Amino acid sequence: MEFKHPQEELDRFRRRLGFASGFVLFCFAILLMRFVWLQIIQHGYYQTRAEENRIALVPITPNRGLIVDRAGTVLARNYSAYTLEITPSKVPDFDATIDRLSEIIDIQPRDRKRFKKLLEESKNFESLPIRTRLSDEEVARFIARRYAFPGVDIKARLFRQYPEGVFASHLLGYIGRINAGDVSKIEDADQDLNYRGTEHFGKTGLEQRYEFDLHGTSGFEQVEVDAGGRAVRTLARTAPIAGSNLTLTIDAKLQHIAEQAFGDRRGALVAIEPSTGGILAFVSVPNYDPNLFVDGIDSQSWKELNESPDKPLVNRAINGAYPPGSTFKPFMALAALETGKRRPEQAISDPGFFNFGGHQFRDDKKGGHGLVDMYRSIVQSCDTYYYMLANDLGIDAISNFMAQFGLGSRTGVDIDGEAKGVLPSQQWKKERFKRPEQQKWYAGETISIGIGQGYNAYTPIQLANATAALANNGVMFKPHLVKYVTDTKSGEKRLIEPQPIRTIPLKPENIEVIKKAMVGVNIEGTGARAFANAGYVAAGKTGTAQVFSLKGGNYKETATHERLRDHALFIAFAPADKPTIAIAVLVENGGFGAQAAAPIARQVFDYYLLGKVPTAPAPADDAAKEDDQ
Numbered sequence: 001m002e003f004k005h006p007q008e009e010l011d012r013f014r015r016r017l018g019f020a021s022g023f024v025l026f027c028f029a030i031l032l033m034r035f036v037w038l039q040i041i042q043h044g045y046y047q048t049r050a051e052e053n054r055i056a057l058v059p060i061t062p063n064r065g066l067i068v069d070r071a072g073t074v075l076a077r078n079y080s081a082y083t084l085e086i087t088p089s090k091v092p093d094f095d096a097t098i099d100r101l102s103e104i105i106d107i108q109p110r111d112r113k114r115f116k117k118l119l120e121e122s123k124n125f126e127s128l129p130i131r132t133r134l135s136d137e138e139v140a141r142f143i144a145r146r147y148a149f150p151g152v153d154i155k156a157r158l159f160r161q162y163p164e165g166v167f168a169s170h171l172l173g174y175i176g177r178i179n180a181g182d183v184s185k186i187e188d189a190d191q192d193l194n195y196r197g198t199e200h201f202g203k204t205g206l207e208q209r210y211e212f213d214l215h216g217t218s219g220f221e222q223v224e225v226d227a228g229g230r231a232v233r234t235l236a237r238t239a240p241i242a243g244s245n246l247t248l249t250i251d252a253k254l255q256h257i258a259e260q261a262f263g264d265r266r267g268a269l270v271a272i273e274p275s276t277g278g279i280l281a282f283v284s285v286p287n288y289d290p291n292l293f294v295d296g297i298d299s300q301s302w303k304e305l306n307e308s309p310d311k312p313l314v315n316r317a318i319n320g321a322y323p324p325g326s327t328f329k330p331f332m333a334l335a336a337l338e339t340g341k342r343r344p345e346q347a348i349s350d351p352g353f354f355n356f357g358g359h360q361f362r363d364d365k366k367g368g369h370g371l372v373d374m375y376r377s378i379v380q381s382c383d384t385y386y387y388m389l390a391n392d393l394g395i396d397a398i399s400n401f402m403a404q405f406g407l408g409s410r411t412g413v414d415i416d417g418e419a420k421g422v423l424p425s426q427q428w429k430k431e432r433f434k435r436p437e438q439q440k441w442y443a444g445e446t447i448s449i450g451i452g453q454g455y456n457a458y459t460p461i462q463l464a465n466a467t468a469a470l471a472n473n474g475v476m477f478k479p480h481l482v483k484y485v486t487d488t489k490s491g492e493k494r495l496i497e498p499q500p501i502r503t504i505p506l507k508p509e510n511i512e513v514i515k516k517a518m519v520g521v522n523i524e525g526t527g528a529r530a531f532a533n534a535g536y537v538a539a540g541k542t543g544t545a546q547v548f549s550l551k552g553g554n555y556k557e558t559a560t561h562e563r564l565r566d567h568a569l570f571i572a573f574a575p576a577d578k579p580t581i582a583i584a585v586l587v588e589n590g591g592f593g594a595q596a597a598a599p600i601a602r603q604v605f606d607y608y609l610l611g612k613v614p615t616a617p618a619p620a621d622d623a624a625k626e627d628d629q
Helices: 006-041 043-054 094-101 109-121 136-144 180-188 205-209 211-215 252-261 299-307 325-339 374-379 383-393 395-403 426-432 443-449 460-471 508-524 593-610
Strands: 055-060 074-086 128-131 152-161 175-177 200-202 219-225 231-238 245-248 267-272 279-285 348-350 353-356 359-362 370-372 475-477 482-486 493-495 500-503 539-545 567-574 581-587
Touching: 074 094, 074 136, 094 109, 109 128, 136 152, 180 200, 200 205, 200 211, 205 211, 252 267, 252 279, 252 593, 267 460, 267 593, 325 374, 325 383, 325 395, 325 460, 325 508, 325 539, 325 567, 325 593, 348 383, 353 383, 353 443, 359 383, 359 443, 370 374, 374 383, 374 508, 383 395, 383 443, 395 426, 395 443, 460 475, 460 508, 460 567, 460 581, 508 539, 539 593, 567 593, 581 593
Parallel strands: none
Antiparallel strands: 055 219, 074 128, 074 152, 175 200, 219 231, 245 482, 267 279, 267 581, 348 370, 353 359, 475 500, 482 493, 539 567, 567 581
């Protein structure tokens, strides 16, 4: 028989109760501490998180800045158009909805693909476009059946437009949908937040170079959303700030005349104001329509542009490098005067060729030009004179002198894609070729350099800027396309100041010798027919550059395939005594410079100096086929 011990059991119970009470109190203490931590210490953090879950920031894309010419003519603008948009949070089945929409509005596979991509990148309370730029008829058809499409609506959006189509397209460039490369540029510029909600980015031309000025500052709407992510109401709104406007140095009327002067020919033209570096006309033909790229170019149009043998997407003015031909000769003559290798009155007897190292370098005029001094060498474009001069100067002396005029180096113009070109020298050849036997510079290679052939290759903008520096007595400015940037909010204008690059140390008397000879070119020389009865005095130099080697044969234009014919070039400035415009013209496979390029320059000068408006493209002057190789 067992006896119970009530006191012991009571003590045991009390101990258990004490432990249980302590454990409960301990748990409550932990909960209390956690409560204090969350509600007091971390109150601000979680309140912010709660607000973020309750409030969403919806970006508002700003209006893109305008691009206008120097007189205010609008070259790039925005216009409002209707878009068909879907709010994902309000549409349970996208595919079914889009299928039904396609019965009343034309929705292409590319539209579906773009919508799905936008859907992956956006929040479900944002409306997304499934079709842009609806016609009035399409808008009317949808409105009549809007009741059948909850979550689908018509909205107005701004679109970029280039009102004159292909006009100045290489200058303006275009915008397109943002890609991975654009995202990297945005991140590098620390503009991530400002580009939230933005769909487009400048791809080429001024649209690309001045992207962050043109874009503006994005605005935001604070939208209250429910637990399902659906927008309930708008709490606050910060308006966007439109992008800055660009005012160009370009004269749109002059640009029109310059482009039309080419007709259906390929080529480039750059006209510069010598005293400032401001570009007056910037032409690369053929052009393309930048409007095609705004909302994504269709595959057929892209194929036509990309595969065209005329290469309309290539900006020839800054990216095409060509032999300068005889336009190189005035600079060669100036180098001879500055180095003391020639005097103006010093003459040679030209038999029509120059023999060197067992090879005969022929002048383009059979029988030669007879007795030739420096003036006649430029006016009549005597090759033999410059064969001999190049041999006397040597390649490195030529290279060092031409480098001062910016040949073979980028001008720094405010548009991307500029090629460097080639200013040959012994050092250049060592760096250009890999095999030792290819790296050696041979004296015979210098001869053809003297007439702008051989390894010489320069862009039209380099030739134009070098000509402008010559016209400006050696003072060279950095060429630029934008005159000033206007802040749309404050109205403040940021002037792009003319930026001198260098002053080339040239003797005034030597410059005058060259200028006088270049005036002679247009009065009694190779450019005389193009500038007959001009009404002003212009200084110029025609040029013709070989596309392929004749290998001793005779060049016959009519017997040569069009794509293998010589390039036609012309450089000039006017008025000769006080130049206000300097120009370089290139006509691909145009033949002789006086025949194809000089008449284009004449039309540009006639308008700029006299206000004359041509009624047709510049005609090729077949009678002006001169010995200007």
